[in-house]
Each structure stands twice: as C-alpha cells, then as structure tokens.
Amino acid sequence: MYHARIDYDAICDVAVERHAGVSGQIDHLADRLPATHGFLRAAWFGSSDCADAATLVASRIDGTPFAALPTIGIGPSLVGARIVPGSYWPFRSMPLAPDATHAELKAFLEHPVTLQSLGPIWRLGPIYADDPATRALKQAAASAGWTVLVRRLGHTFLFDTGGGWPRSSTRRRLANYARQLDQQGSVRYQLVRGTDWNDAVLDDLATVEQASWVGRATDGTGAKFMSAERREDWRRVLADPALADALTATILRVDERPVAFSFDLIAAPMQYGIASSYDDDFAAFRPGKLVTAHQIGIARDLGVERIDFGAGDSGYKREMGAALGPEILDLLIVRHRSAASLLKMKWGSESEIAREAYRAANAVRDAGRESAGRRRFEAWITIGALAAAAISFAE
Structure with a gap:
C-alpha cells in the first residue's frame, strides 16, 4: 500500500x-x-x-x-x-x-x-x-x-411481488405442469442459502446449465456455473458470510436429479435475478416457470417487494406483469x-x-x-x- x-x-x-x-x-x-x-x-x-x-x-x-x-x-x-x-x-x-x-x-x-x-x-x-x-x-x-x-x-425489468401474480389462469397452468412433472418422479424444491452453500450445490447448478440449451447449443460463455473457473469465482464470493446469506439458489429436483434452478441475490426489499436455467429433457413440463413461481413465493416470505429480472427475454417477463425499469x-x-x-x-x-x-x-x-x-x-x-x-x- x-x-x-x-x-x-x-x-x-x-x-x-x-x-x-x-x-x-x-x-x-x-x-x-x-x-x-x-x-x-x-x-x-x-x-x-x-x-x-x-x-x-x-x-x-x-x-x-x-x-x-x-x-x-x-x-x-x-x-x-x-x-x-x-x-x-x-x-x-x-x-x-x-x-x-x-x-x-x-x-x-x-x-x-x-x-x-x-x-x-x-x-x-x-x-x-x-x-x-x-x-x-x-x-x-x-x-x-x-x-x-x-x-x-x-x-432491466421490474416485477412487483404484490401485484397479484399469478393470475387464476396462470395458477391453473402451473398446477397442470406440476401434475405432469409429478408423473416423472419424486419432485421437491430445495432452497440454498447461507451455510447451505457448498461445492456439491455449485456442481448441481453446473449440471443443469450443461443440460440446458446454453450448454447444448452454445459455447457456454453465457453460463454462470459450467466452467470450473466460474464456480471458483462464486466460491470466493460465498466465502463472505454476508454474501452467502444474500445469495439464494432455488433448485427443482426430480428423483433428486437437478432439473431447474433460479439463482438470486436478496437485498430486501429488492431482489436481483442473476441466473436461471432448466434441463432441456424436461422442457415439456415448463420447469423454468415452476421454479420461478416457487422462488417468488420464497422472496415474498423474505420481505422482497420488488424483483429486478434484469435485461432480455422481455416476453415472459411482461406476461408476468414486469415493467420496464432503469436503463443499464x-x-x-x-x-x-x-x-x-x-x-x-x-x-x-x-x-x-x-x-x-x-x-x-x-x-x-x-x-x-x-x-x-x-x-x-x-x-x-x-x-x-x-x-x-x-x-x-x-x-
């Protein structure tokens, strides 16, 4: 110095x-x-x-x-x-x-x-x-x-957690997807936060990305966990207890196989969406939508009033009621x-x-x-x- x-x-x-x-x-x-x-x-x-x-x-x-x-x-x-x-x-x-x-x-x-x-x-x-x-x-x-x-x-796109989503029609569709997924095996959601973080969780997130369209149809540069270098970067971040507590992973599992996740940063009353992905083999059951809906429920319980979904993919974000946010x-x-x-x-x-x-x-x-x-x-x-x-x- x-x-x-x-x-x-x-x-x-x-x-x-x-x-x-x-x-x-x-x-x-x-x-x-x-x-x-x-x-x-x-x-x-x-x-x-x-x-x-x-x-x-x-x-x-x-x-x-x-x-x-x-x-x-x-x-x-x-x-x-x-x-x-x-x-x-x-x-x-x-x-x-x-x-x-x-x-x-x-x-x-x-x-x-x-x-x-x-x-x-x-x-x-x-x-x-x-x-x-x-x-x-x-x-x-x-x-x-x-x-x-x-x-x-x-x-970016901003979503108000108190805005009435999901609508009744959306709930019915999500329930239908969930019933179909139940037929594929035992379904459970896992919330990872704080001391729950470990190498196995990061490897599971990488597994989902490798099985997604990003892993199968691109060079993987947009992935957050696929490479060992990226996972090491997140290990450094998670070594800070304050950040480990703020970062959450919501993982959807079928027979313990990770098939979708939402990776988010909670800074209540705000939450920032950092990454989400799903296994293409389960695409017909809309696992991305299911894990997102589950995560929003968790966010509400943790005092989140607004979710920043980031840029891009405006179609499904607007469908959920997200509005255009600040310029990046x-x-x-x-x-x-x-x-x-x-x-x-x-x-x-x-x-x-x-x-x-x-x-x-x-x-x-x-x-x-x-x-x-x-x-x-x-x-x-x-x-x-x-x-x-x-x-x-x-x-």
Missing part, C-alpha cells in the same frame, strides 16, 4: 490511498450503503488473486472513507487500461457513501494517486442510469477532467479528450450530464497547460486505447 498525504490533500480535504488487491475496507463502506447496494463488498468484486488488482480508498481528513474503487488491469499492459471487476450482473457500481459530496468525489478523481493508479482509461459497468452514484460519478469525473463515454445495454449503462472513462473522440466509434457517445460538467469545469482550466510532450504522449495513448477498446473491453 502507498498513500499520499501531501499538500494536495490539505487543499482538497481528501486523502487517497492505494491498496494492493481488493481491500477489505470496501466492506466498511458497504455497511453504510442502501440495502439495494449492500452486496458491493470486497468479495463481490473478487479478483483479489489478480497480481495487478488494486483498490483506491478515498477518505475525509478525519479518516472516514467515502468512496472505494477496486480495479484490475485489462488489455495490453503498455496501455494501462483498468476495469472494475466482479460479477457482471446485477451491476458493478462503485461503493460510494450516500453523503459524499460532488467536491469530495471530484477531488478523489483528480487526485495524483488516483490519476497514477487508474491510468488513461478505465471501465465501470454495467451500472444503472437511475442510480444516484451513476449521476454523481459522471458529473464528478467530467469536472475532474475525464471524458465519460456511455454504451447502452438496454433496460456501461461507462468508459477516458483521461484524454482526443482519445475519447476516437473511442466513441468503438464504444458510444459521451454522457450528456458529463459533457455539461466537463464544459463548466473546462471554463476555469488553464487552456495552455498542456506541453508539446504531453500532446505526443496523448497521441500514443489514443492508439493504444483504441486497440484496448477493440480487443479487450467486450464481455
């Missing part, structure tokens, strides 16, 4: 420390976040075993941390690009204290330690457009001289303006909120501060950043 408590800190009343790996200090911030964001703990971001993993922690002069930013390197090392790691869904937002001010966040993002650690380009996403942290980050980053590019990933964004935050201009072709347009903040801040900057040497450096970064964006940032 190294830190900077220099004259700059005295001016901006913010101290920034860089910790090797994914710092446990993230958990102290997570405990102060709203319940919907409390899962943003050190173990969630994982990658603590990456040689170049690092965490920036920003604190007030009294020592109270207000922001944490874990990153790992991505792409050619010469470029120095970074990315916030962790599970892709539901999101990878930066742990940010609810009372953090624009001035504090700006000072963090323009701090010398931050600039040295993040390099010329870094990525944060997916992240929700309506998240207060998203707006605060975009505005502060732009005010600190960064350019914020936005890739739009669609919208992927942010690419670029230090040099000219590099960002070219990266737009590969990534997406500049954030409107960030652009206005950048212009306002730029009006008080010294227009002649850049030397010829810095402009030459910027040209090299532009080339490298384009290569990194084209090759490395897609997931």
Whole structure:
C-alpha cells in the first residue's frame, strides 16, 4: 500500500490511498450503503488473486472513507487500461457513501494517486442510469477532467411481488405442469442459502446449465456455473458470510436429479435475478416457470417487494406483469479528450450530464497547460486505447 498525504490533500480535504488487491475496507463502506447496494463488498468484486488488482480508498481528513474503487488491469499492459471487476450482473457500481459530496468525489478523481493508479482509461459497468452514484460519478469525473463515454445495454425489468401474480389462469397452468412433472418422479424444491452453500450445490447448478440449451447449443460463455473457473469465482464470493446469506439458489429436483434452478441475490426489499436455467429433457413440463413461481413465493416470505429480472427475454417477463425499469449503462472513462473522440466509434457517445460538467469545469482550466510532450504522449495513448477498446473491453 502507498498513500499520499501531501499538500494536495490539505487543499482538497481528501486523502487517497492505494491498496494492493481488493481491500477489505470496501466492506466498511458497504455497511453504510442502501440495502439495494449492500452486496458491493470486497468479495463481490473478487479478483483479489489478480497480481495487478488494486483498490483506491478515498477518505475525509478525519479518516472516514467515502468512496472505494477496486480495479484490475485489462488489455495490453503498455496501455494501462483498468476495469472494475466482479460479477457482471446485477451491476458493478462503485461503493460510494450516500453523503459524499460532488467536491469530495471530484477531488478523489483528480487526485495524483488516483490519476497514477487508474491510468488513461478505465471501465465501470454495467451500472444503472437511475442510480444516484451513476449521476454523481459522471458529473464528478467530467469536472475532474475525464471524458465519460456511455454504451447502452438496454433496460432491466421490474416485477412487483404484490401485484397479484399469478393470475387464476396462470395458477391453473402451473398446477397442470406440476401434475405432469409429478408423473416423472419424486419432485421437491430445495432452497440454498447461507451455510447451505457448498461445492456439491455449485456442481448441481453446473449440471443443469450443461443440460440446458446454453450448454447444448452454445459455447457456454453465457453460463454462470459450467466452467470450473466460474464456480471458483462464486466460491470466493460465498466465502463472505454476508454474501452467502444474500445469495439464494432455488433448485427443482426430480428423483433428486437437478432439473431447474433460479439463482438470486436478496437485498430486501429488492431482489436481483442473476441466473436461471432448466434441463432441456424436461422442457415439456415448463420447469423454468415452476421454479420461478416457487422462488417468488420464497422472496415474498423474505420481505422482497420488488424483483429486478434484469435485461432480455422481455416476453415472459411482461406476461408476468414486469415493467420496464432503469436503463443499464456501461461507462468508459477516458483521461484524454482526443482519445475519447476516437473511442466513441468503438464504444458510444459521451454522457450528456458529463459533457455539461466537463464544459463548466473546462471554463476555469488553464487552456495552455498542456506541453508539446504531453500532446505526443496523448497521441500514443489514443492508439493504444483504441486497440484496448477493440480487443479487450467486450464481455
């Protein structure tokens, strides 16, 4: 770890420390976040075993941390690009204290330690457009001289657990599917949570995925448990008791064979749907719908009022009564303006909120501060950043 408590800190009343790996200090911030964001703990971001993993922690002069930013390197090392790691869904937002001010966040993002650690380009996403942290980050980053590019990933779907689902007709269909499935063997549902998690459960989830259309008709990149590497990632997450208690698996078994599951993150009153799958051999009995209906009942009992079903597959979600939720964004935050201009072709347009903040801040900057040497450096970064964006940032 190294830190900077220099004259700059005295001016901006913010101290920034860089910790090797994914710092446990993230958990102290997570405990102060709203319940919907409390899962943003050190173990969630994982990658603590990456040689170049690092965490920036920003604190007030009294020592109270207000922001944490874990990153790992991505792409050619010469470029120095970074990315916030962790599970892709539901999101990878930066742990940010609810009372953090624009001035504090700006000072963090323009701090010398931050600039040295993040390099010329870094990525944060997916992240929700309506998240207060998203707006605060975009505005502060732009005010600190960064350019914020936005890739739009669609919208999530939100389901109100008190909305009257399932309807009578849906109940009858589900009961019919359940009767047909009963004829195939002994049926039971298993809820896994907290200390129930173990390697055998993760292997069962992988078994279902391997027997699903994802396992049979694709290269498996969309699967959450099929590969040993993915299961190891989840083991790291589940080693945190708080996250093990928040993550649930609802498994439908026929003669003890796992045939469907729903994998969810409970952050009551919200629940995030992360993954679901079913064995294609049982498709005629709609095991996916059966396990979903059962899981929603569990969620209600656990105090969940709203379920975030994520993006995609809008047909069945709308049929259940889910409504279009917030837009999902992927942010690419670029230090040099000219590099960002070219990266737009590969990534997406500049954030409107960030652009206005950048212009306002730029009006008080010294227009002649850049030397010829810095402009030459910027040209090299532009080339490298384009290569990194084209090759490395897609997931």
